[in-house]
Amino acid sequence: MTSLTRRHFLKISAAGTATVILAGCDTDERWVELEPYVQPPLEQISGIASWYATSCRQCPAGCGIIARVMNGRAVKLEGNPEHPVNRGRLCARGQSELQVLYHPDRVTGAVFQAERGSREYEPVAWNEAINTLYERLNEAGSRVAVWLGSSTSDHLYDLFRRFTEAIGAPAPVRFDLYSAINGYSALSSASAQMLGRSTLPAYDLGRADMVFSFGADFVGSWLSTTGYSVEYGRFRSQPNNQRGYLVHFEPRMSPTGAAADQWLPIVPGSEALVAQAIARLIADGDTGSAERIERAAALAGEINLEAVPGATGVSMEQLERLARLFARAERPLALPGSPLTGQPNAAQAIAAVQMLNVIVGAVGQPGGMSLSSALPEGAPAAAPISTFADVQALLGRINGGEVDVLLVHGANPAYELPPGAGFTDALQNVGYVVSFNPLVDETAVWADAILPDRTPLESWGYNVVTPTFQGVPVISSQQPVVTPLYDVRPTGDVLLTVARGIPAAASALPWTDEVAYLQEVVAGLPAGAQGGDDAAVRWARFLQHGGWWTDAPTGEEAGAEAPEAAAPITASAAEFQGDAGEYPYFLHLYLSPLLGDGSGAAVPWLQGTPDPMTTVSWRTWVEINPRTAEELGLSHSDVVRITSPHGEIEASVYVYPAIRPDTIAIPFGQGHEAFGRYARNRGANPLRLVGMDAGEDAASFNWANLRVKIERTGSEKALARFESTIEPGEHAHLPLSYGAVHERIEEVEENVEMEQE
């Protein structure tokens, strides 16, 4: 206590007053054991927080976060206000990265598993673990495969790529369910075809005034959710009291559908048809500028308009109205959502939607569509997401016995691949499987060794952001905000250590540790918004500001010279798997806005937070239209068996009024067999219904064109619904009238009609 100076003491009491006031007057309520500090570490004063900028790794979007650190413990994450992606905001998943850090089931050191799948882990010293890995890699030569996730830090991808290159193995596969469902590779290859560069398209939503979203749940789970939600906020309050108009096409109402001014429940798989019909109608009509009509005429392929209403569920009047709205709007924008990318004709379907952007001249314009900004010379490139073809190739190598050592980081293929992939069986052909995941996930269960990486908040790294926003290229920096909780080694350091002993790799990976590598990368960056002349200052500012970006758009994205597209684009409705007679319902799968692809399921905050639309937490549910439920005699909590041509799952029914009667919807996220106490044995993984079929370009597997049947199992399992479970009946009332919104649609229609007259 002697070390407490008066001043220090005053500070402590000042800081503590907030607590004291809340804790009230009862002395016995709160007492603390004071810990005297003779020499407090710099930046650590009791009661005063330190703030560290880093980047979020809960999804690949690369938002900037600021961690509030108290006495060396991270206690709160907030958005980085300077960061061009999330601009100070942070989604639920990002917030809960804290619980990843403090997860009670983390692997606290290197472990070996004598018998795969036994879940009996033997702690080993790191030296031994690294030595074993070294020996295995040394023996394997080029018979090595690396599997990374989309959220794996880009620097790790770079290091692994250098490593595989050096030893002559194929480049790492970077593939997980999140990137698969969001269609990263499909969208990237569409960009490559259309605009010449393989990267994610970027949409300037905030400045668009008429947005047609073809299943893009951009406020729920699409690409860069927080970034697009910020954009959505701007979209709703544009300068001069302008307010954008959003039309959402999706068989099941997602949060974006709920936010939309108009939600159109189209037949699953018919997004491309709708897009094409709109293009055709623009071409045939007389609304919009002459250029638009001209471009539409050039691009819109032949389509039998008569058949469209039947195939899509959108009436001809509605289609005509939509075409008018889109053609007439000043800055219209069309978004190709994730369901398009899970269809066999993904490339066509995406092209059909992007065609609308080309027609209205939105490419490269404010409020339009462009490519993610490329980084200038000298900067690292965004790590590419593998296509499903790459995955299949890797599976082929594994099954062919061509892989002796498999390294898995940030991905969970045992959970995230359709069962048809037979991943766990295939592992029998691999001599040595290493998982670097901090939690024991399904893949780690089948690993020989777990060399846990640090959790994101303890780690170094960077992330080249895609998609970008407003044309600003961004590299998010990642730095530890706390000292590691356990004796866990950064995978980058492990790799560098191992590589030092492997002759082929030693020269390719000369850095002493990953920080040295990162510093070198940062030193090579051109001047950004953060300034700083010498390397050390620039490095410091890179960390301090949360990354590197430019002040203004670089113009590196696809410019105004939009392709005067050559051939007309035609697309048809998606072919569905499963016979309509045997499997009467369409299956609509979607990423849970909270749990994502399942990587968020380990965390109680996300498990316990209600889903926005259903308010269900903690379990998987099956959304069924009330009419369908009535026909099938189903009600809330009835457990049903969903069977597709590829498999079956069981889950409880949620009677969901905003879904097509011929469609049922299931969220991804649950159904883990491992992954910590909060995720394990909870709900079902709808991936079991999905097969290994892939479309023409095999960018992703086909998950959005399934038919299923529903059977009642007879049992009941109540869902944890936060909403009232009481049927509101005829006396339901809204506590607040949303009058103004009611009038919106009519008003828009009136405006359009007036113009026509």
Place this chain on the structure above:
Amino acid sequence: MAENNKWTMIVDLDKCTGCNACVVACHAENNVPIANEEEVIKGRGLHWIRIERYWEGEYPDIKARFLPVFCQQCGNAPCEPVCPTYASYHSDEEGLNGQIYARCVGTRYCGNNCPYKVRFFNWRAPEFDEPLNQQLNPDVPVRGAGVMEKCTFCIQRIQRVRQTPEGDYGPMTRDGDLQTACTQACPSDALIFGNLNDPESRVSRMLPNDRQARLLEHLGTEPAVYYLKGGTTNVGE
């Protein structure tokens, strides 16, 4: 900072996407425990801020309405006078409904009397599996079993700013410097927080607003939370 603040929240329903970022931010900031599945099924879900989802209309002309509800910090709070131990009281200085956990004996009268149902009772002692407890915000006490709790407009942040000597951080009293956890997180900027007594603040500039409404205004509770109903689109003009 002026005496007698009037902290106010504006919820722009036109922008709310129901994403729940505010909910998790609040859990993190205020040490709100997570109710497990059984508890939620029993109707004991616990979130200081919750997104109520209402359906309007029928398929296919159906609308989902999101309504973020949290303590409305009533000017005439029904919860206050019914508390026998002054655990819920009114702070004139900040214009807030205070809840002093240590005074609470758990009569739950305030919870009954709250028309917004934003008061939550700790049915059990909260559990944080170690080391999840290391995340807990030391500025906020963890409520024990038998105690009522509710949204405080992040009073700890207000207190911290008020009690920070100017020399340390500089006077952080400009509008926007002080944010509740939920407003800070809200990606679509649907939540706006500020001092209505500060004419320069964003909330003052946004109010009055022709879209404004207050929840259950007919009860005369004088809430400090203003909801902005949906806007109108003038595209195509």
Place this chain on the structure above:
Amino acid sequence: MAQEVLLGLFDNLEATTAVLRDLERQNIPDRNIEVMSNVPYAPKVLGRRPTRQWPFLPFVLAGVLGGLAIALFIVVITPRLYPIIVGGQPLTPFPPSAIIVFEFVALGAMAGGFIGFLLQNRYPVLVRQMYDPRISEGYIGVAVRADDQAADSVADIFAAHNAHDVVREDAARYPVQSRRFLAFWAGLAVVGLLALLAPLLLTYNIIDIPWFNQMRESPSIGFQEGPRRAAPAESIPIQGPVLINGQPATEPLPASEESLQRGQLLYEVNCAICHGMQGNADGSMTKYFPEAPVLTTDRVSGMADQEIFMIITLGRNRMPSLAENLTVNETWDVVNYVRALREAGQ
């Protein structure tokens, strides 16, 4: 003259009234005669004058006033001891106060009446009384206190009216109930008061009973609790400069007017004691630390800001570290002020 007490038991009312009439004729004072019965008989029925009673009114009134006092204390005084406005209500609103006043007044009146009853009857009776259990079987007892002579005639009267039984004893065996009952009630009141005060030992935490109070064992880790975790090595927080390899990450705070004012204040508190108010090393401690340098020299002005920052933060030679006393921004304020000292000196 020895006093005697006689008790005659009669089985009917008529005999009793006759006895009473005869006793009256014998000039036995009314106050020396007591009639005991198992059911209430009004004095009129017995042909006697109503006994003088202490009236109940003063007791009830005292009870009312006592209750009122407690009620007013509760509704007027206690809210003002710790004034808290709730629900926009005044500190002493009328309707709730009326309820409390009513209840306490009613309670006071009832308690007052009951205490009046006890005191008037001089309960509890702590002395021997002339009584016979047969009275509660329906016999009417007439007890008379008289001297020897009168006692004989009383006995005769009893006999004349066919007393069922007569008990005659020396009055000394039946002392009059004096004020012993008051002592009893006073003692009881003291015990009661002590019992009421005993909880104060608990409410003032003089006796602290350990109770499973979950709020005390908070799972959170307070500002100064638990082992402090070191700051992550090499990471750079956003709120201030951190020394990496001896080099600050960012530039110091600009030497604004505000910064200099803060710096001056901090300097005078933390530095001037050795380095002097003007940086001339003439502070009051210089006799113990003669080596304290003058801060306006070229040597100091030639130092980088960062170096001064480091000296303040880490200490040098016999100068202690001030890391504990100054935050990062405050240190920069002092650095700015130290720079300004030289300019001021010139």
Place this chain on the structure above:
Amino acid sequence: MLESSADRTPYWQEPLPEDDELAQQVAHARDEHLLVDARPPAETNSLMFRAMTRTGPLFWLMVLGLGGLTFALFATWVIQMFYGLGITGLNRSVMWGPYIVNLVFFIGIGHAGTFISAALRLMRMDFRRPIARLAETVTLFGLALAALFPLIHLGRVWKVYYMFPIPTQRELWPNFRSPLLWDATAITAYLIGSTLFMYTALIPDLATARDHLTGWRKRLYGALSLGFRGTESEWSRLETLSNILSYIIIPVMFSVHTIVSWDFAMAIQPGWHSTIFGPFFIVGALFSGVAAVIIVMIIVRKAMRMGYFLREEHFNAMGIFLLILSLTWVYFYFNEYIVTWYGNLPAERAILQMLTTDASPLFYLMLFCNIIVPLGTLWSRRVRTSLPAMLVIAVFVQIGMYLERVLIVSGFLSRNELPFNWINYTPNWPEILITIGTFGFMALLYILWTRVVPIIPLWEVHEGQSRQRLPRIGRAIVPTRTEPH
């Protein structure tokens, strides 16, 4: 000197008229009316004291069983304190459940006691004489057990002294603007008042017991009777005090249940916020209270062989009382219902809807118990004087009134202004155990009490008997009351 033969004998030895027909009428009147059927006090006293001191194996078996229920009550409470209220079925909308229902219910049955005792006393209704103490006992234990429930209900009962106006180091007094503290004040006043009222009337009987019993009982009653001898001044003071207490305790009684109803009516919960709640609750309380007294009368008469004291005339009178209260209750309930229905406010509409859908079994059972059963049967004197029938009816009324409180407390709370938060409530085992345990505890206290205290006020019966005469009016013998003062 007026000499009348009648006055030469004690009142219990009134000679029979010589006329046979009149003698028969007298015999008949004695059969019917307790107060003209005077017997020597020694005989009636020993009737009472024998019943008090007789404790057969059945009695001890009952004590054991009821003791088990009492143990369940307290054990559950301790478990609940330890694990928190989470073990109950309460939820975030229905924060008050059976504990508050029990509070209202037990306070409710505590109302008849004083009403019968005090109000009927002031109105000089003679049929109250043997019933008064039975009813007061119901009041006393009903209130005492009701006072237990705010404690059981508390989230942190170990901090209950925060609610008491005692100085603490917190330097904070409780908030008397809270209806809960009006409640506490009123219950305290009523409990103390009832205790004093009961004790006052008990003193002469304790003195009688002191005279007739031996051993520890003699010492106990000797101390408790404070030295009462039955002198005329003692009697007249007792009379005065009883009158004072009666006059004061009646408004206190009304205030208590009104304030209990205000716990609800002061809240802006839809369905609760009603001005009629005060009288509505009082009528409900009297209704269930009278039913409770009837149950107790029947059991005491049966178990303690009190047929001499508790006669058909008493059951008849209580039956009429119950009938009137049932009618009044119906009136109030309809009043409450139609105003809500006509008002048609969204939240209140939801409550009415709840009554006819989710809660319809309880709702219809309540209407059956509270309206159909009493109104359909009690108009008949044969039913009113039939003990089994009265027992069944009284039990039905109790069930009905309990359900009424269940619907008002946890039923109404399940609907509120924001439909997102409508949550139905189902009790879990702790509430059920505690409720059953409390009924057991009540019964235990009651049967032990009947063995300690003369449960029939002997002196009041004797007093009534000493003042009843059977004069002849025309050819009929008509019991008449004399009123000396």
